[in-house]
Amino acid sequence: MLELKPMLSALWRNKISAMLIALQLALTLAIVSNASVIVQDRIEKMARPTGMPVEDLIAVTFQPIAQDYDMHGAVVADLDLLRSIPGVVDATHTNQIPVSGSGSASVFHSQPNQEIGGEVSNYYETGPHFMQTLGMNLVAGRNFTPADMRVVQPNEDARTQVAIITRQMADALYPDGDALGKSFYNSNGTDPVEIIGIVERHLGAWVSWSKAGNVIFFPRLQENNFKRYMVRAEPGRRDEVLKAVEKQLAERDPQRVMHIETLSERLERSYMSDNVMVKVLSAVVTLLTFIVALGIVGLTVFWINQRRKQIGVRRALGATRANISRYFLVENSLIAVTGLALGMAGAQIANHFMVSSYSQPALSLPVLLVCALILVSVSLVAALVPALRAANISPATATRSV
Amino acid sequence: MLKMHNIRKSYRTDTIETHALRDFNLEVKEGEFVSVTGPSGSGKTTFLNIAGMLETASGGQYLLDGEDVSGLNDRDRSRLRNEKIGFIFQGFNLIPDLNLFDNIDVPLRYRGFNAKERRRRIEKVLEQVGLSARAKHLPAQLSGGQQQRVAIARALAGEPRFLLADEPTGNLDSLMARQVMELLEFINEWGTTIVMVTHDPDLARRAHRNIQIVDGQVSDLQHAVAAAEAATA
Numbered sequence: 028m029l030e031l032k033p034m035l036s037a038l039w040r041n042k043i044s045a046m047l048i049a050l051q052l053a054l055t056l057a058i059v060s061n062a063s064v065i066v067q068d069r070i071e072k073m074a075r076p077t078g079m080p081v082e083d084l085i086a087v088t089f090q091p092i093a094q095d096y097d098m099h100g101a102v103v104a105d106l107d108l109l110r111s112i113p114g115v116v117d118a119t120h121t122n123q124i125p126v127s128g129s130g131s132a133s134v135f136h137s138q139p140n141q142e143i144g145g146e147v148s149n150y151y152e153t154g155p156h157f158m159q160t161l162g163m164n165l166v167a168g169r170n171f172t173p174a175d176m177r178v179v180q181p182n183e184d185a186r187t188q189v190a191i192i193t194r195q196m197a198d199a200l201y202p203d204g205d206a207l208g209k210s211f212y213n214s215n216g217t218d219p220v221e222i223i224g225i226v227e228r229h230l231g232a233w234v235s236w237s238k239a240g241n242v243i244f245f246p247r248l249q250e251n252n253f254k255r256y257m258v259r260a261e262p263g264r265r266d267e268v269l270k271a272v273e274k275q276l277a278e279r280d281p282q283r284v285m286h287i288e289t290l291s292e293r294l295e296r297s298y299m300s301d302n303v304m305v306k307v308l309s310a311v312v313t314l315l316t317f318i319v320a321l322g323i324v325g326l327t328v329f330w331i332n333q334r335r336k337q338i339g340v341r342r343a344l345g346a347t348r349a350n351i352s353r354y355f356l357v358e359n360s361l362i363a364v365t366g367l368a369l370g371m372a373g374a375q376i377a378n379h380f381m382v383s384s385y386s387q388p389a390l391s392l393p394v395l396l397v398c399a400l401i402l403v404s405v406s407l408v409a410a411l412v413p414a415l416r417a418a419n420i421s422p423a424t425a426t427r428s429v
Numbered sequence: 430m431l432k433m434h435n436i437r438k439s440y441r442t443d444t445i446e447t448h449a450l451r452d453f454n455l456e457v458k459e460g461e462f463v464s465v466t467g468p469s470g471s472g473k474t475t476f477l478n479i480a481g482m483l484e485t486a487s488g489g490q491y492l493l494d495g496e497d498v499s500g501l502n503d504r505d506r507s508r509l510r511n512e513k514i515g516f517i518f519q520g521f522n523l524i525p526d527l528n529l530f531d532n533i534d535v536p537l538r539y540r541g542f543n544a545k546e547r548r549r550r551i552e553k554v555l556e557q558v559g560l561s562a563r564a565k566h567l568p569a570q571l572s573g574g575q576q577q578r579v580a581i582a583r584a585l586a587g588e589p590r591f592l593l594a595d596e597p598t599g600n601l602d603s604l605m606a607r608q609v610m611e612l613l614e615f616i617n618e619w620g621t622t623i624v625m626v627t628h629d630p631d632l633a634r635r636a637h638r639n640i641q642i643v644d645g646q647v648s649d650l651q652h653a654v655a656a657a658e659a660a661t662a
């Protein structure tokens with residue numbers, strides 16, 4: 028038996044405090060739902076497949092001290108050495124470390140002599156071993172052969188005849204899905220680069236880039252003054268392999284500065300700001316929810332204390348304990364539902380602003396509803412303890428207190 | 430109607446134990462109008478609370494309509510309170526946020542009557558106490574006497590067999606007090622048993638029987654029994 032009508036008129040006479048709590052709930056919903064979509068977006072972003080066995084990969088960067096250094100010879104010797112270390116699956120040279128936040132990019136076109144348009148892509152200079160080292164899945168065409176490789180001097184024309192690209196890049200250049208065997212060009216370029224292979228996916232150097240996943244691999248080794256290797260260990264042997272790599276590379280050629288780290292560390296660093304965002308927003312959401320719960324506890328306790336006499340009278344007139352508790356829970360739900368209805372509108376308006384001004388993700392109705400549902404539950408739980416305690420007010424309060 | 434045998438009630442605070450009622454024996458017959466007097470703190474309200482099941486006795490036996498109510502659970506006590514007993518308080522105890530109609534509606538809703546039946550009863554009792562025109566008023570918009578009449582209407586709406594009043598005229602001037610008393614007498618004539626605590630000897634005398642509570646006991650049982658016999662004769 029719900030006493031909705033008299034309850035509403037009683038609420039109307041206490042509308043200021045009821046409205047304050049409703050508004051607090053509305054504001055909380057607006058903030059919490061918008062924060063939730065951002066958190067959800069960031070969590071999804073961090074959970075994206077990288078296309079690599081990140082846990083098994085080691086990144087090496089080195090710079091020789093000598094000026095006239097035989098880079099090509101060093102790379103061949105280093106890679107031979109690396110591949111001979113027990114526990115190493117494969118190793119490759121590369122110009123950039125995946126997901127590290129630094130790398131190279133350029134604009135490419137499906138037609139020659141284009142100045143505008145085209146598709147931006149992150150690109151690697153690597154070799155036939157990258158496929159196995161990075162654990163990539165070749166979905167069409169073939170891998171590089173040693174014959175495809177070009178070794179170039181810093182000022183030489185670095186263009187290669189062939190390239191392997193990600194499916195995402197293939198679809199961007201050739202939306203009809205027939206990229207294999209076709210060619211692409213540099214801006215204003217006339218020399219074609221043939222697409223000989225397509226890999227399923229690779230995130231590339233920048234995890235937060237809107238075009239992350241646009242990646243091209245060229246079979247190339249530039250003889251510049253630093254070089255990088257990626258080393259893939261057998262599952263579970265990364266740390267052991269890392270120590271061996273460090274030791275043996277240093278022993279083979281001590282005259283260079285070297286930096287070795289795991290790819291997991293790099294990835295974690297690349298996602299640091301996303302991680303911080305998730306943590307801060309989660310803390311804000313928790314705090315706001317806690318504050319609104321406290322407010323509801325406070326108001327419910329206040330109203331119950333204010334109405335002790337009335338509760339006693341109701342009990343004297345035949346209300347059971349359950350009747351009394353239910354009264355306050357229903358009253359609380361009315362306020363919560365009003366506040367959350369307002370909050371839904373507020374959340375949409377706030378989100379509109381967030382999307383247009385800060386390019387944050389759009390708020391979907393399911394997320395909004397789930398947030399509202401959680402806040403209704405929080406509100407009910409917050410009111411539950413005071414409401415149950417109100418049921419303990421003695422019916423004798425009706426005759427005892429003045 | 431009401432039978433108390435060796436009822437005992439004590440309150441324990443951390444320092445002292447107060448014996449509000451002890452060896453309390455009383456019988457009230459169907460249709461009686463009993464007034465209860467006695468010095469302040471003698472246990473009158475305690476007696477009324479136990480009679481109305483607002484409190485439970487610490488010991489002894491209480492039969493309401495022949496039913497031993499001491500062992501009932503909260504639900505059953507609440508239901509009995511709702512169906513058999515009407516309360517009138519010194520401070521009126523109307524719910525300030527509800528208008529007169531909704532105030533009288535409170536016990537009827539707990540009773541589970543449908544809206545039509547509740548409306549019928551509310552309109553009837555409002556008419557009985559002469560306040561039909563004010564159904565939509567808030568308690569604060571009425572005089573004390575009018576508020577007490579609404580409280581009586583609220584007590585009557587459930588058609589209880591037993592009306593308990595704790596100093597119903599205590600907050601009223603003598604003219605209004607007399608009006609309320611007349612209303613109670615009228616209700617009693619229609620068959621409702623009334624027990625009324627009062628400090629006013631004139632009003633106490635107008636009841637069929639007056640019992641005095643002194644120090645937690647009925648003081649003049651002889652007189653009370655004689656009066657009871659006179660009343661029922």
Ligand SMILES: Nc1ncnc2c1ncn2[C@@H]1O[C@H](COP(=O)(O)OP(=O)(O)OP(=O)(O)O)[C@@H](O)[C@H]1O
Pocket residue numbers: 440441442447448449467468469470471472473474475476
């Ligand atoms: N909740 C309680 N806790 C402790 N003592 C109580 C409590 N209620 C009543 N008493 C004590 O019980 C005794 C009887 O109180 P009761 O209210 O029944 O007196 P009363 O006859 O109604 O007095 P009055 O005429 O002033 O209303 C008093 O001594 C009172 O202090």
Ligand SMILES: [Mg+2]
Pocket residue numbers: 473474475595
């Ligand atoms: Mg009293």
